[in-house]
Amino acid sequence: MMKKIIVLAVMAAAVVMNLAAAGKKEQAENVIRIAGAGGPKPYQWVETNGTLVGYDIDVANEIAKRAGYSLQWEQTEFPALFLGLDANKYQVVVNNLSKTPERAAKYLYSDEYYLRNRIVIVVRKDRTDIKTIDDLVGKKVPIGSGGNTHSLYLQAYNKEHPDAQIDLIVSETEVPVQVAGVATGQYDAGVTDLVVVNNVIKETGLEFNIIVLPDEIQEAIAPTRSYFLFSQSSKEIQRKWDAALAEIIADGTLSTISLKYFDYDYSR
Incomplete structure (x- = not known):
């Protein structure tokens, strides 16, 4: 048992x-x-x-x-x-x-x-003269020193248009700071992600005119x-x-x- x-x-x-x-x-x-x-x-x-x-x-x-x-x-x-x-x-x-x-x-x-995401051109709220990449010719636009995709695209644009140059300003500041510089008049415009712009608006209350680029231009700049x-x-x-x-x-x-x-x- x-x-x-x-x-x-x-x-x-x-x-x-x-x-x-x-x-x-x-x-x-x-x-x-x-x-x-x-x-x-x-x-x-x-x-x-x-x-x-x-x-x-x-x-x-x-x-x-x-x-x-x-x-x-x-x-x-x-x-x-x-x-x-x-x-x-x-x-x-x-x-x-x-x-x-x-x-x-x-x-x-x-x-x-x-x-x-969306890649956009951002300008001051009162500006209506910039609606396309071509409209950036002669305008001050910040780019990063690290060679991100947006900066590379704008640099390539200048190489392809030697007689119609965008005035690219190399900046060591973070992209949100560059975007804020557009609102204060330091730059004429910026090319960046809509997520970044909306976050700047949310945190600072600054106002912008935002132009969403055509899909083919967005894809040429970076996958979104x-x-x-x-x-x-x-x-x-x-x-x-x-x-x-x-x-x-x-x-x-x-x-x-x-x-x-x-x-x-x-x-x-």
Whole structure:
């Protein structure tokens, strides 16, 4: 009798251990390691307590919840996002990332974008003489010293139009400061992202006349759609992620999150 009781106890213990192991395995399979660079705001930033927050983070958390995943967040330097995907340290990264041929050759993209920016010309509220890139000829326009895509496009324009030059002013200041300089008359105009301009308006109360460039000009300057990137070994995660992303686009949740952070709907 005692022997039978011992056998049953051992069997029961084995069942409990197997269930616990299965639970841990299921839990591990449902945890995704995801990373962002922690900037720029309002896409994402790091709170004083070290928590990563922002538009990117809220969107990813909502997608993960609907796809049945738990996210393990990490903030790292921007180049390390891709190194982490290469090493499978992260299954997903998010940081307002555009689609490029080089990235597409190495990583998996979400089927849908989760944000669409606009590239605009920004001028003082009372100016109506500037409506196209050609109208910038002879005007003072700031560019960054780091060679961002907007600056490169304007520099290329000058090379292609040696007799009709934009007066490009190299500035070491941040883009929002350059945009503010347009309102104060330091510059005649700026070429930048609508997200940046709207954020300057929100934080400073400055007013501008904003001209959204035609789609073909925007695409010539820089990709304007942002995607999630996955490691090559994360195809199943990508599949479920895409289904949940399509769902929050369709039911308006993505639009709501965009309005929360930008006071503007960049979801489509």
